[in-house]
Amino acid sequence: MLDSYAREVDYLRVSVTDRCNLRCKYCMPAEGIESLGHTQILALEEIVRLVRVAARVGIRKVRLTGGEPLVRRNITDLVAQIAAIPQITEIALTTNGVLFADLAAELKAAGLTRVNFSLDSLEPDCFHYITSRGNLIDVTGAIAKALALGLAPVKINTVVMKGINDHEILAFVRLAKEMPLHVRFIEFMPVGDLPFYQTDRMVSVSEIKAIIAQQYDLYSGPAVQGNGPAKCYQINGGLGSIGFISAMSDHFCSECNRLRLTADGKLRGCLFGKQEINLKMALQNGASDEKLAHLFSKAIREKPRCHHMSEGWGADNKRKMYQIGG
Numbered sequence: 175m176l177d178s179y180a181r182e183v184d185y186l187r188v189s190v191t192d193r194c195n196l197r198c199k200y201c202m203p204a205e206g207i208e209s210l211g212h213t214q215i216l217a218l219e220e221i222v223r224l225v226r227v228a229a230r231v232g233i234r235k236v237r238l239t240g241g242e243p244l245v246r247r248n249i250t251d252l253v254a255q256i257a258a259i260p261q262i263t264e265i266a267l268t269t270n271g272v273l274f275a276d277l278a279a280e281l282k283a284a285g286l287t288r289v290n291f292s293l294d295s296l297e298p299d300c301f302h303y304i305t306s307r308g309n310l311i312d313v314t315g316a317i318a319k320a321l322a323l324g325l326a327p328v329k330i331n332t333v334v335m336k337g338i339n340d341h342e343i344l345a346f347v348r349l350a351k352e353m354p355l356h357v358r359f360i361e362f363m364p365v366g367d368l369p370f371y372q373t374d375r376m377v378s379v380s381e382i383k384a385i386i387a388q389q390y391d392l393y394s395g396p397a398v399q400g401n402g403p404a405k406c407y408q409i410n411g412g413l414g415s416i417g418f419i420s421a422m423s424d425h426f427c428s429e430c431n432r433l434r435l436t437a438d439g440k441l442r443g444c445l446f447g448k449q450e451i452n453l454k455m456a457l458q459n460g461a462s463d464e465k466l467a468h469l470f471s472k473a474i475r476e477k478p479r480c481h482h483m484s485e486g487w488g489a490d491n492k493r494k495m496y497q498i499g500g
């Protein structure tokens with residue numbers, strides 16, 4: 175379905191949980207997180223019903239995210255049930271990878287199409303520092319497993335932070351050159367009013383490109399399969415590719431194609447907007463599929479033209495990235 179700015183909205187990002195087994199400094203504080211209770215989050219059957227209804231208004235691609243989607247119990251059943259909805263042509267996952275290796279084969283058998291991994295450092299100590307508790311080897315093992323299972327294209331999301339991991343930019347490019355991995359450098363966004371965010375920790379895409387240009391020529395090539403905002407480039411002789419997600423310096427809102435469903439059942443037209451439609455409440459009040467479809471259409475019609483992130487997150491905006499589904 176087209177929104178008010180003639181953008182085709184066919185992509186739904188579903189946050190299946192606000193919980194996570196890591197504490198990446200750019201996303202969650204290390205201590206003091208209060209998770210939603212079981213009764214507050216959408217049941218798996220409710221998620222499946224909402225995706226089925228969303229398909230009626232034109233949603234064709236679904237991405238499971240969070241929090242960490244793989245900490246949600248019975249996630250494989252959810253994948254299988256969404257994959258069984260005839261209009262849904264793609265079901266993808268964004269994960270930190272920690273639990274992926276053990277679940278990979280069953281997720282693929284259930285119908286998972288592809289997977290994006292968050293990986294911000296290739297150095298064990300730096301990785302542990304950024305994630306507050308993670309082991310790099312779990313994630314590299316998970317990535318190897320995804321490649322072995324042919325869940326291609328396998329993408330890597332790397333949030334670049336000045337003085338933290340910006341010295342590894344060229345190492346990530348080398349990784350994308352030597353392996354069939356699609357590394358996307360992401361600008362650090364001030365999502366969720368986090369104390370760790372500082373304007374001078376953000377490294378812009380143009381700064382990242384200047385560092386890469388010291389050693390590599392990037393050139394435009396065939397687009398990598400995807401529905402997201404990354405701009406993709408090839409490396410001479412490379413097996414993978416490099417992408418840039420310039421959420422801050424050059425936002426991509428004019429091409430936005432997505433809605434977001436939060437773990438507690440709120441439908442959002444924009445990652446940064448404050449407007450939400452309470453689908454959990456509608457479900458509890460016995461809403462029919464027609465009524466729910468109407469609410470999805472309303473979210474699409476009222477999708478904002480673009481974000482206003484430079485104005486800050488707003489003290490009244492209590493939402494965090496891990497609650498919205500990054």
Ligand SMILES: Nc1nc2c(ncn2[C@@H]2O[C@H](COP(=O)(O)OP(=O)(O)OP(=O)(O)O)[C@@H](O)[C@H]2O)c(=O)[nH]1
Nearest residue numbers: 268290329331360400401402403404419421445500
């Ligand atoms: N500003 C903004 N950033 C987004 C949006 N969607 C994704 N991002 C950023 O892009 C990163 C990568 O997103 P992924 O979850 O891997 O999904 P994707 O890029 O849509 O996936 P592909 O379909 O593989 O292109 C996220 O972590 C966010 O930082 C969005 O709608 N707005």
Ligand SMILES: C[S@@+](CC[C@H](N)C(=O)[O-])C[C@H]1O[C@@H](n2cnc3c(N)ncnc32)[C@H](O)[C@@H]1O
Nearest residue numbers: 200201240241242268269270292331362363500
């Ligand atoms: C919130 S996580 C959820 C999925 C999963 N736990 C993971 O880490 O891939 C989704 C994505 O959001 C990104 N993200 C979180 N906080 C961010 C921030 N402040 N700026 C930019 N990207 C951020 C992460 O890098 C990750 O790729």
Ligand code: SF4
Nearest residue numbers: 194197198201241270
């Ligand atoms: S980015 Fe993903 S893995 Fe890291 S804390 Fe946020 S939800 Fe967890």
Ligand code: SF4
Nearest residue numbers: 427430444445480481
């Ligand atoms: S900031 Fe909002 S409008 Fe812009 S791309 Fe992200 S979700 Fe879409």
